[in-house]
Amino acid sequence: MGQAILEYGGFRLACISQAKVKSVVRNDCGPIKQWLVPYESLTRNGLPSQQTVTAIQRAVEEVRPDIIHVWGTENYWGLLTARELLPGPSILDMQGIKYACAAVFYGGLTLAERIRCIGPLEILRPGSALFSKKRAFEKWGKFEKEMLSKHKYISVQSDWVNAHVKSVNSKCTIFKTGILLREEFADASSWLPPVNQYTSAPQVFTYSAGSTSYKGLHVLLRAIAILKEKYPGIKLNIGGSLIRRGIRKSGYSRWLLGEARRLGIEKNIHWTGPLDVYGIIKQFRLASAVVIPSFVETYCLALAETMTVGVPSVVSYAGALPELARHEESALFFPTGDHTMCAWQLDRLLSDPSLVCRLSHNARQIALQRNNKTSVLKQQLEIYDSVLG
DSSP states (O other): HHHHHHHSSSOOOOOEEEESSSEEEEOTTBBBEEEEEEOOOOOOOOOHHHHHHHHHHHHHHHHHOOOOEEEEEESSSHHHTTTTSSOOOOEEEEEOOHHHHHHHHTTTTTTHHHHHOHHHHHHOOOGSSSSHHHHHHHHHHHHHHHHHHHHHEEESSSSHHHHHHHHTTTTEEEOOOOOOOOOOHHHSSOOOOOOOTTSSSSSEEEEOOOGGGGGOHHHHHHHHHHHHTTOOEEEEEEEOOOOOOOGOOOOHHHHHHHHHHTTTTTTEEEESSOOOOHHHOOOHHSSSEEEEEOOOOSSOHHHHHHHHTTTTEEEETTTTTHHOOOOOOOEEEEEETTTHHHHHHHHHTTOOHHHHHHHHHHHHHHHHHHHOOOOOOOOHHHHHHHHOO
């Protein structure tokens, strides 16, 4: 979006974000003024140290923006505008909602399974345990609701998020906006069935930013275990920084590895590690299908990217996911957490060429229209015009 706005002309952009730095530093990105602030523990009022807050205020004073665009409620930025610590009109753009994630945080794991997710990392750092993370999400919820209640202008990408915003602040002005994907996805040629699409050794792909139980990866592992009886050589490629080495490996990741062994699918799984845009597209080309087994999504860039390239997908019926695709038309849905139905829907994609062709074509057409650069940019600029009056 930033690049599109700069190409349109007539705008100056400045960015303040977090990075692995020891103190606040200026680090411009081409014509975009940029400040990087350190990751640090937050105070009881949800803000970083006063030193960091003051540095942010000085940066904003230097820029003197007409609009402050806050991305997401998962961090403290929205508190700065909600509490009027930064001047001028602001737009709160919704991304994830932590208190909503907290409600399904365990992803259906039993108590015994959650206990088995306690490993060396969780013993040394209790805050990294699933229970502690869930509690942290719940506690942050009060700050998220403060942001929602004190912002006049809020942008959303789905009706699901709209409903959550309105339940907290019925008087705010809500804008429906789009998300511009990286151009590499739109420029990629349409997906074609790989050579192993209808064999006993198909490949399935999924990816997640981190090792988080509410993303439902364990549901997909159980679905693969069912499918292995019919497709002995099936391969599940998992992208993302889920499996780390040594003490840094989370208890949930350790449990996933143990679960794969228990299900007899350890050799059917390949952990790719973090992927850049080209790595993701490469996996798309290899895959017979992409699976999104999440328990909650406010939008889901993963599905948006998948549809743009035209990879047939199997998706859980959670959060805003049904707003991105339609069941039987541009994706196949399964009840959230139901690994048996997940396996059944995957089996359909591995055995029905006409269904695969229809879903792939429809998904790509819908996604390319939804991610049209001109219309999404026009929509964003109209939002800025509306706020500025």
